Amino acid sequence: MQNADGGVVATYVQISIDDPVGQFVYEMRKAVDPIPMATLQFFGLSAIIGTGGGVIAYAAPAALPFIPPALEKLSVTGPSVGITLLSKSQNPTLRNVINNLYGVAAKIGSGSTADAIRFERATGKLLSPSGHSIKGRESIRALESLIRSGKLNPAETNIAKFLVNDLKDALK
């Protein structure tokens, strides 16, 4: 296999078993939800999925000390929030949306697109070449379409509404 510059990169076998440790971590993260839950508890977090109010997340302020104090609107809930939401969602499209909106490797706030938007709007500093706002708007559109489709159960609908509200709050 060649890379975009034409250099030889790897064979099929190397792609599949190139990094067994990384593969294990990735597979474990996909399959196991109690670990993120334990992580939430470790950081003093709790997530409440209500029947009408969506998700409310609380965090100890010291959980993410790298966030500038001025960014009060950032939901300092830690990267496990996305994984917790995933654990409550069965609908494959909603799971895909959550996967797209929450980055475990992201360094701002909860790792969500909404928090990236908040950071960019509060600081004027972009976290990518032109920022995260357009992705946020497109995600709202997709989530609202998904809610209207009637394919979500009540708990999933609440999660989708939470995500929409979070994005709209970030964009306002």
Next chain:
Amino acid sequence: MNLISPDKAVEELLKRVPSFAAARAQDESYISHKDNGPYLVYGDFARFLTELIVDKSQAADKAEVLAESFRLLSELATSSNDEVANIAVVGVFEVLADCPDCIVLTKKMLSKDAAKVLKRMLRGWI
């Protein structure tokens, strides 16, 4: 020189990676199944790539699909148009960043200049 404009990014992807286009058209769980928003489509593309990379099967065209995919992403990421580069960074690289194997392979498969963009994203961009 990069000729891909923001409004052509989706069309270019669907043309150059037809196996993704087919999967997206068939699978209703794709967020972009009925929506051509660039970030939705490229978000689905990131998922498609993730599944392809971690898949242990050796599909006949896997290498070809990955090579063309990363050629396209290299073009987007190094575009002088920030909106185009943003689609690669926000739409795809940020999603791939959650998959260790994907990042290892992506670093290898991107062009040298595009790999610099990826590394900047991994460092937090600012």
